[in-house]
Amino acid sequence: MELSERQRKILAAVVESYIAVGEPVGSKTLCDSLDFRVSSATVRNEMSELSRMGLLVQPHTSAGRVPSQKGYRVYIDSLMKRRPISRTERQYLDSMILPAAYDPEKLLDGVAKVLASMTKYAAVSTTPSGEGGVIRAVQLVQTSRRTAMVILMTSAGTMKSRVFHCDFDLTPEILRVFFRLLNEKLAGVPVTAVTPAYMQTLAASLGDMAMMMSSTLMAVADTARESIHSEVCLNGEVNLLCYPEFGQEEIRRIIDFLSCPAELVSLLSRRGSALQVFIGRESGRPELVDSSVIVSRYAVGGKDAGAIAVVGPMRMDYSKIISNMEYLSDSVGRMLTELMDLE
Amino acid sequence: MELSERQRKILAAVVESYIAVGEPVGSKTLCDSLDFRVSSATVRNEMSELSRMGLLVQPHTSAGRVPSQKGYRVYIDSLMKRRPISRTERQYLDSMILPAAYDPEKLLDGVAKVLASMTKYAAVSTTPSGEGGVIRAVQLVQTSRRTAMVILMTSAGTMKSRVFHCDFDLTPEILRVFFRLLNEKLAGVPVTAVTPAYMQTLAASLGDMAMMMSSTLMAVADTARESIHSEVCLNGEVNLLCYPEFGQEEIRRIIDFLSCPAELVSLLSRRGSALQVFIGRESGRPELVDSSVIVSRYAVGGKDAGAIAVVGPMRMDYSKIISNMEYLSDSVGRMLTELMDLE
DNA sequence: GTTAGCACTCGAAAGCTAAGAGTGCTAATC
């Protein structure tokens, strides 16, 4: 499948016009937006050739052309001009996420928000997963007479906390002992290893402390489990209502899919380059046949940790969104690395 | 405006039929669902009387009747049978919120989720506001070489944390000093008093420590500010798509309103009984003219602290939803009271 | 006071027409 220079220009023009206007583009209108002069008949011939190659499709016989999934793919891979992010865009993004830079979950939630408001699509982000990390430290703080908070930090840059109850009054002394024991036994252990079973054996090695510490140990096991799972922040689902190409029913299906963290995370975790675009069926999800997904992964402390993504109709402003998302995922990674003192 | 017994029964039947089916109800169909035998003509006469009183309206001349806002109001205030929550419902609700009972924000987020999934409407909840409370304690924990977490607990049952950076290495000794100073100066102070200005004067009183503690003090001020504001959890917006009485545009407007925490909180905070129903214009919000809002407030440690609410079309299954919401808000209040050791 | 009967109203659905945008093909042109 070889494309002549003219065909490339025409394909690019069709895609760009369709992205901008959202309506099938005909030979006549297209003529005007080309930077060389040919008649509409010539354009028509080329367009029907592009149709034969499967890059354009007609919604019906007497309508203009619309890019096919394959057409978008060619456009993104070799036709699209990558437009670097502008100064104003950068400032806007910074101003929106900086205020939340003190907490991983808040930060990623803020990122999903700003991504949704900027793109007018549905946006998703995942908090860093501690999966590959080891426990850096466990902290214990008293929060009331009989409650305390356990905070678990991993080398992957996650930090999870949880409040738990004891059935006896806590004192600084007791907590100090707990603290020492926990860190002795757990520092350096991979988070994934800290299963309830592991805690059982650990408890066994504690002798008479085991009883007293049982609620503490359970809380630690909970935070460890939570450190592995990344949280999913979803935002701007409503934006999808703006696109007439989606029917009400279809929107429901898309949002239902997005609301299911397990499925979503598996889509966002597909190995590939840091930034990936799934057009229509490429995602392999029946709910997304008419949508595109742009995923950009971020790293914390040099290690891949999570992702941000947008989901919208196939006719997205890929060029703008890709550059913005690259900037965002980069910022997030840097902020979290700094926040966790991992640089 | 006096209603005869028969009129009361007819009004109730219209409301219930419309709630169940969603279509204007005519005299003939209504006849069948009444527990006494009269002809459709009689029903018609009564219905036109109810229309004259403003309790029913006709979408157009040749259609059945639909309850007006006033009609719903009469129904809820004096016609509706209050159905107590069933055992299965209670079990379902419990099973959904118990797993998140260890953290106020997670809990209320979970409540909004379960409320949305149970009712099939949009659901909202607010985390407890610390507004009327005083600082119970401030905790400090080291999270890495140069970062620490401050945790602020109030008597209103809120707990907020924040990580902050120092530009020197932290040690247990330093933190101990900070801790002592903070609790000496801040314990018992109303959260609302802890403004940046207050922190300024506090810093002044610290002498040479002021410089070292500046980032700590800022973090404390941040957590105090956050303790006052209650967080809003929104869930199930998409459910509104299921109701044909809402147009796409209207749904957008409703969701936009719900996404604006300030406006929403002011609606949820209207003083009144613990459970309130706003039908249509009663909310005073132009976005909600065709919707009803049910708000149920919960208390922590005996003090009003936050609210849960659902937003849906006027034709809600009020009876079921009200009993479920009363149970939920009660559970939430108890759980938080226990979690915060405030009983 | 209640009911049967009936003319009337009005919206929703179905069918029809005209307009218009866009195509593909053919034949003339460069």
Added chain:
DNA sequence: GATTAGCACTCTTAGCTTTCGAGTGCTAAC
């Protein structure tokens, strides 16, 4: 041989008319 003007053809969309039926309000009889 590529390009273009011209034209017949296709197919959707919008607007209009017609039909159908559910439901009403009124009247007169019970």
